[in-house]
Amino acid sequence: MTQTAIPYLFMRGGTSRGPYLHADALPKDRETLSEVLIAIVGAGNPRNIDGVGGGTAVTTKVAILSASEDPKADVDYFFAQVAVEERMVDYAPTCGNILTGVGPAAIEMGLIKAQDGVTPVRIRAVNTGALVEAEVQTPGGEVSYEGEVAIDGVPGTAAPVSLNFLDVVGSRTGALFPTGQPQEEIDGIAVSLVDVAMPMMIARAADLGITGYESHEALDAMPELFGKMEALRLEAGQRMGLGDVTKSVTPKIGLLAAPQGDGHFSARYFMPWTTHPTLAVTGSQCLAACALAPGTVAEGLARPCPESPATIRIEHPVGVMEVRVRFGRENGFEFHSAGLTRTARLIARGEVMVPRSVWRGA
Structure with missing residues (x-):
C-alpha cells in the first residue's frame, strides 16, 4: 500500500x-x-x-x-x-x-x-x-x-x-487581565484584554465601524475591518505577553453590542481571520467574564447580572449561547467557573x- x-x-x-x-x-x-x-x-x-x-x-x-x-x-x-x-x-x-x-x-x-x-x-x-x-x-x-x-x-x-x-x-497568561487593566487603548480604540479559557481582545463593535448585528457572511466580506482588527490584535498579543502572534490564532477577537433580544449582550467572534458562524465555547466564557467584570468595554453595554450563580445569554449570528457562571465580588471581581450544555x-x-x-x- x-x-x-x-x-x-x-x-x-x-x-x-x-x-x-x-x-x-x-x-x-x-x-x-x-x-x-x-x-x-x-x-x-x-x-x-x-x-x-x-x-x-x-x-x-x-x-x-x-x-x-x-x-x-x-x-x-x-x-x-x-x-x-x-x-x-x-x-x-x-x-x-x-x-x-x-x-x-x-x-x-x-x-x-x-x-x-x-x-x-x-x-x-x-x-x-x-x-x-x-x-x-x-x-x-x-x-x-x-x-x-x-x-x-x-x-x-x-x-x-x-x-x-x-x-x-x-489560561495562557496567568491572569484575568494580563496587562493589569480592565480597559485600555490601542490606536485610539478602547479594548479589554481578557484571558478566561481563551486569550481575547474585546472591543465595542461600534468603535470598529459596524453595528455588531451583521451576519458572519457580511463580516467576512469586509477586508478593511479585518485589516484594522489584525493591527490591533498584533499589538494586543504583545501586551498580553504572547509575543509575535502573526501566525497564531490567539488572541481571538470579540466585538460587542447591546442585546437585540432577551440576551445579556450581542457578540461577533473572530478566529481571528474569519468570522465564527456562531460562537466558540471557550470564547463565550471569556466574553461572559468581560461582561461581568467592572470597568471593561462591556460596561454600560451589557445587561447587568448582580447575583451568582447566573446564566449569561450571548446573542450570536444565528441564535443564543447560554453560559452558566459562578463569580464573586466580595474581594474584587473573581471569576470562578463556567459551564455549558452542548451536543x-x-x-x-x-x-x-x-x-x-x-x-x-x-
Whole structure:
C-alpha cells in the first residue's frame, strides 16, 4: 500500500467538526505530526479538496486523545487548529466545541468505560492545562447521540453533553487581565484584554465601524475591518505577553453590542481571520467574564447580572449561547467557573489515509 492508514472517528462537537485521533496512532515529533494533520485535512487549498477538511476554520480542527497521567483527569485532549488555505497547524489554542466530542470519543475509543446512565469524563486540555468535566449520556453502557437538546447553529436535536470548566482564568497568561487593566487603548480604540479559557481582545463593535448585528457572511466580506482588527490584535498579543502572534490564532477577537433580544449582550467572534458562524465555547466564557467584570468595554453595554450563580445569554449570528457562571465580588471581581450544555455526534469511523511519503506509520 502506498498510503498509511490511521484509525479515526469523524465527529461533530458543538458547532465544529473534524477527526478525533488516538495519540498512539500518530507520530511523536511535532514536525511530522503537523505534516500528517495537514495531509488528513487537506490544508493548503480553499476547499480542502484532498482531505477531510470542510474549507472553513470550524471544519479543519483535530482532536488528539490519550489516557491522562494527571491524577485529576481521565483523558488528555490535545487540540490542533489546521489552517484552511495555508499548510500550517497552530497548537497554541484549544477549542471548546471540539472538546464537546472528547467525552463520547474517549468512550468510543475504549479510553473510558461507559457507565449505565451518565458517564463523567474528566478531561485535561493539554494546550492550556484547563480541567473540564464532561457528562456523557450512556444509557445501557453505550454512548447515546439522540436526544431533545437543540443548539443554535446545528440542525435538529441530540443528546446533551454537559461541560463544567474549572481553572479557566489565565489560561495562557496567568491572569484575568494580563496587562493589569480592565480597559485600555490601542490606536485610539478602547479594548479589554481578557484571558478566561481563551486569550481575547474585546472591543465595542461600534468603535470598529459596524453595528455588531451583521451576519458572519457580511463580516467576512469586509477586508478593511479585518485589516484594522489584525493591527490591533498584533499589538494586543504583545501586551498580553504572547509575543509575535502573526501566525497564531490567539488572541481571538470579540466585538460587542447591546442585546437585540432577551440576551445579556450581542457578540461577533473572530478566529481571528474569519468570522465564527456562531460562537466558540471557550470564547463565550471569556466574553461572559468581560461582561461581568467592572470597568471593561462591556460596561454600560451589557445587561447587568448582580447575583451568582447566573446564566449569561450571548446573542450570536444565528441564535443564543447560554453560559452558566459562578463569580464573586466580595474581594474584587473573581471569576470562578463556567459551564455549558452542548451536543455531539459520531458521523463516521474507520481509517483516514495519508501518503507514505508524509509518514510511513508507527
